[in-house]
Amino acid sequence: MSGRNMRAIGLIVTAGLVLTACTGSPGESEASPSSADDPTPVVSASPSPTVPPKPERPEAMNREDAEGAAAAAKYFIELYPYVMATGDVEEFKAMSHRACGFCEELTTQALAIRDQGEIFVGGETSVQITKEYRRDEVTGIYPFDSKITQEAQTITAPDGSVVLDADREVLERRIEMGRRAGEWVMVTVAPIPEHNG
Numbered sequence: 001m002s003g004r005n006m007r008a009i010g011l012i013v014t015a016g017l018v019l020t021a022c023t024g025s026p027g028e029s030e031a032s033p034s035s036a037d038d039p040t041p042v043v044s045a046s047p048s049p050t051v052p053p054k055p056e057r058p059e060a061m062n063r064e065d066a067e068g069a070a071a072a073a074k075y076f077i078e079l080y081p082y083v084m085a086t087g088d089v090e091e092f093k094a095m096s097h098r099a100c101g102f103c104e105e106l107t108t109q110a111l112a113i114r115d116q117g118e119i120f121v122g123g124e125t126s127v128q129i130t131k132e133y134r135r136d137e138v139t140g141i142y143p144f145d146s147k148i149t150q151e152a153q154t155i156t157a158p159d160g161s162v163v164l165d166a167d168r169e170v171l172e173r174r175i176e177m178g179r180r181a182g183e184w185v186m187v188t189v190a191p192i193p194e195h196n197g
Contacts, residue, residue: 052081052124054088056145061184066132069142069177072184074127076173077148080106081123084153095185097178102189113155119161123153130172144175145192 025054054080076095083092090167096103113120131145148171155164176188 014192024040032076050086050121054082055079064179066135066142069184070129070132070144073129073146073175073177073186076186077127077185077189078125080150081120081153083107083110084113084120084123087111095183097180097185097187100188102147103186117158119154121154121156122151123166124151125149127175140179141187142177144177146173146175147171148173 055075058075060067061075062068068145072095074146076092083089087110089110092103092110093107096107104154111130112118126172128147128149129144130147133143133145135142150169150171153164153166154162154170158165172192173185174188174190174192178185178187
């Protein structure tokens with residue numbers, strides 16, 4: 001994976017920088033793109049600004065149990081390519097706990113890409129829940145271990161230069177979901193603790 005601009009933040013950009021960013025505070029939980037016509041070839045394929053479809057909100061998110069929490073976690077992570085390509089952060093923000101640094105950094109990056117007229121392509125994500133833990137009775141948080149797969153992604157500047165060129169990656173992460181005003185919110189996305197048993 002390579003990237004000239006270290007401010008580029010994605011799920012997996014710069015060796016998983018952002019996926020390690022959120023350490024969430026459980027006690028808080030209520031739980032116009034420009035085209036690149038530069039004749040010089042770019043490292044990755046010249047992106048045509050195709051907006052990825054917004055994932056469909058799963059029915060299971062209406063549940064208030066572990067199944068609902070897992071569905072909400074998958075939906076949140078799978079919003080990533082849509083949010084980064086469009087700068088539409090409304091639902092992303094609505095599902096972000098205020099202690100989630102991961103959520104805040106992705107929101108900031110999506111808005112920066114939009115405001116600078118950059119083009120984001122790729123980054124499709126899928127989430128597999130690999131381990132489910134018992135709900136924390138004090139905070140109401142549902143913790144999960146997960147395997148997140150993210151396809152290759154590029155960010156291209158208006159002048160056609162490549163800001164970011166990242167390969168496909170698979171990471172294992174701890175995800176914690178909480179409730180706020182009757183809705184699911186992302187509290188933590190972080191490396192799985194080594195002492196995890």
